[in-house]
Amino acid sequence: MVQQNELTYLTGFNNEHETEALEGALPVGQFNPQRCPYNLYCEQFSTTAFTAPRASNRRSWTYRLRPSIAMGDFTPMDKGHLLTAPLTDTPCPPNVMRWDPIAMPEQKTDFIDGLVTMAANGDARMQQGIGIHVYRANSPMEKRFFYSSDGEMLFVPQQGSLLAKTEFGHLSVSPGEILVIPRGVKFSVTPTDGPIRGYICENYGTPLQLPERGPVGANGYANDRDFQYPVAAFEDIDDDMQLINKFCGELYQATLDHSPLDVVAWTGNSAPYKYDLSRFNVINSVSFDHPDPSIFTVLTSPSETEGVANVDFVIFPPRWMVAENTFRPPWYHRNIMSEFMGLIEGTYDAKEAGFVPGGMSLHNSMTPHGPEAAVFEKASAAELEPQKYENTMAFMFESRYVIAPTRYAQNSSHRQHDYLDCWQGLKKYYDGTR
Known part of the structure; x- marks a missing residue:
């Protein structure tokens, strides 16, 4: 059984949202009763420390068919061109660099297999810095789910629309919009109108937030009200599934006998969101x-x-x-x-x-x-x-x-080795008489 959410959204950046796919699934007056409605499991999801100040504390309570630990053991898997900071296998030159678009895959490729890391900095284990990836896909993640323990993922679509099915609900995203999936949230990606391509900033550090406006005042830039969060949706599917985790720069896979997208209700302020640029x-x-x-x-x-x-x-x-x-x-x-x-x-x-x-x-x-x-x-x-x-x-x-x-x-064939030439026509206009 799949309980879908009709792609309606909750609004407001970092708000304390609450949503349920089944009426009465959210407990009232407390988070963790002795027995949850519908005999669900209660599980807290935290992307900041428990003791972080109230204004910056991010956590959500989820009510799900099974706790996340109902899974098999992780084993290593091939990570392809997906890398994580610190990068130590090649020097970092100071040259300006530019690349043509990375070509779409010709063979059947889902989101995970199409990831390519272009650059990184900092150190994921120290929770500082970023990884910069390109994603490409022409097929859905069939019975495969992904999450990163290394950082939150900021998607910037460039070609094609995608449907992100997450533990917290569904988000449809197109070029001109962005999608942010917090560290640790499980999801799958499905192209919805042909092949997809875009950019990802994997943020190892402090979760993304709205910048201060300073003298601009109370309005302007990105406004809180325009950020959209998913309403609850859940999958009650018993079948063989694969869960892939990016952890300390490596990829690991584990088996499941059910869909991990089984959150019936949630409340809190740490969840995926989208924004129309x-x-x-x-x-x-x-x-x-x-x-x-x-x-x-x-x-x-x-x-x-x-x-x-x-x-x-x-x-x-x-x-x-x-x-x-x-x-x-x-x-x-x-x-x-x-x-x-x-x-x-x-x-x-x-x-x-x-x-x-x-x-x-x-x-x-x-x-x-x-x-x-x-x-x-x-x-x-x-x-x-x-x-x-x-x-x-x-x-x-x-x-x-x-x-x-x-x-x-x-070393990619997409790199423009003649990029510096665009400045070679700069002339000296100096006139000492003026």
């Missing part, structure tokens, strides 16, 4: 100069240093550009943070050639970068009238830690 309220310059990209931060994972992120998820969405007497594209810069970019659709204003949807680039700490030569020439001579950037969506994973590309990424 078109709802992001862009704050931009209306006078002069290109502002810091931090104004486009959707979600952040703070580090132990205030104001310095383990990772920021930043977007460059459709927006008006009206700044006067200003070079409007991003300025040339070197900075302490490291930047991994991807393009969902359209064109990124600083790179009008070579950076295509599904592609990626890496500019590491203190490595210089900025607009290509042709963009500099065009922007320096442009008539500065109000201009709207439309049909575009780029994003950036920005981290305080150096982002090390994997051996696969460095």
